[in-house]
Amino acid sequence: MKKSGFYKPHTNDIIDNDFCFIQNEFSNEVTKYVKTLLEKYHIKPYDKVLKQGHIKHILTRYGVHTNEGMLALITYTKKVPHLHDLVNDVHNKFPSITTIIQNINPRHDNVILGDEVNVLYGPGYIHDTLLGNDYTISLKSFYQINPRQVEVLYTKAIELANLNKDDIVLDAYCGIGTIGLTLAKDVKKVYGIEVVEQAIEDAKENAKRNNIKNAEFICGDAGEVALEYKKQGIHFDVVIVDPPRKGCSELFLKQLIELSPERLVYISCNVATQARDMQLLTQYYEVKEIQPVDMFPQTTHVETVCLLSKLSEVKNHISVEVDMDEMDLTAAESKATYQEIQEWVQEKYRFHVTHLNIAQVKRKHGIIERENYNKPKSEDSRQPGCPEEKEQAIEEALKHFQMII
Secondary structure, X not given: OOOOEEXXXXXXXXXXXXXXXXXXXXXXXXXXXXXXXXXXXXXXXXXXXXXXXXXXXXXEEEEOOOOEEEEEEEEOOOOOOOHHHHHHHHHHHOOOEEEEEEEEOOOOOOOOOOOEEEEEEOOOEEEEEEOOEEEEEEOOOOOOOOHHHHHHHHHHHHHHHOOOOOXXXXXXXXXXXXXXXXXXXXXXXXXXXXXXXXXXXXXXXXXXXXXXXXXXXXXXXXXXXHHHHHHOOOOXXXXXXXXXXXXXXXXXXXXXXXXXXXXXXXXXXXXXXXXXXHHHHOOOEEEEEEEEEOOOOOOOOOEEEEEEEEOHHHOOOOOOOOOHHHOOOOHHHHHOOHHHHHHHHHHHHOOOOOHHHHHHHHHHOOOOOOOOOOOOOOOOOOOOOOOHHHHHHHHHHHHHOOOOO
């Protein structure tokens, strides 16, 4: 019997589940039906231990305002038996599914999506509407999982920004452009930055689709692009940031202070990393208002939107020196010590991992290490790589302690 559901705590064992209370009805029904088709066509699930099989993940996306659905099958192999039969059955069962995608991921780590995409049915994307605009959503594009609540979130963010027609706005970590395109009608110009290339392509298409001509989107690292804007002498009246769970990068925070916008709106899905970033920002900005929004009902997570206003005494501040050692203890690092991670791995997997192994895996996932911590004594020293088995065990420990997702 094929299983789909959640991992049992501290293990790689899946607890079979046909219904999730925090998923939408569409996702629950599609996932359950696909499981029956995997049985029908004898399509094997991927086995992490044996490194064989076909299906690694079932991924769904749904436009609640358009009733358009996406099904993505993340597969270990490019060839999957009876794949087109499965696609036909799904299409006949769920007319609301407007596109079906195969994503091939031959990796053996915990990364969900691979690089190769094969569109099996439809255009390869879906649409949804948000606050009056229509958006194209691709497989790899970020789109809030709770569209109804995101309208509450974005409405509050725009209210706090207190925009006027002469404002120039920077939308950092912009995804497919939802925030910037929503407020574009109220300002002179919007610049959006996002590191995911497909998301930027979607953002540009969304601007055209909604006939918005005062928005410009750039693909690149937020800190590096912000540095270029600074060199070009572009002044931003308002900056809106909506970073991933790990928060803003060190370089971006430095450049944000150099850009010196009058108002800063910081949206966060991880209040711990937001608080970390605030340790620096509140040296130059005053927190005016913070509003939580429950984007993830029945979970411990909450999204927050915070308004910061520039302090008058640093209005003409130009040069910034930031001691990141004072602020680089991330929320992730604070959740578990190296010893606790070692003990968890020892208890679960019955082998020992070193502090160096843990540091290497933490760096891989963007968890900042303190300067000189586990650093080679010689510049020419070479540190051995972390074995794959130990890397996977440490990643499971980091998930257990909620240091990565």
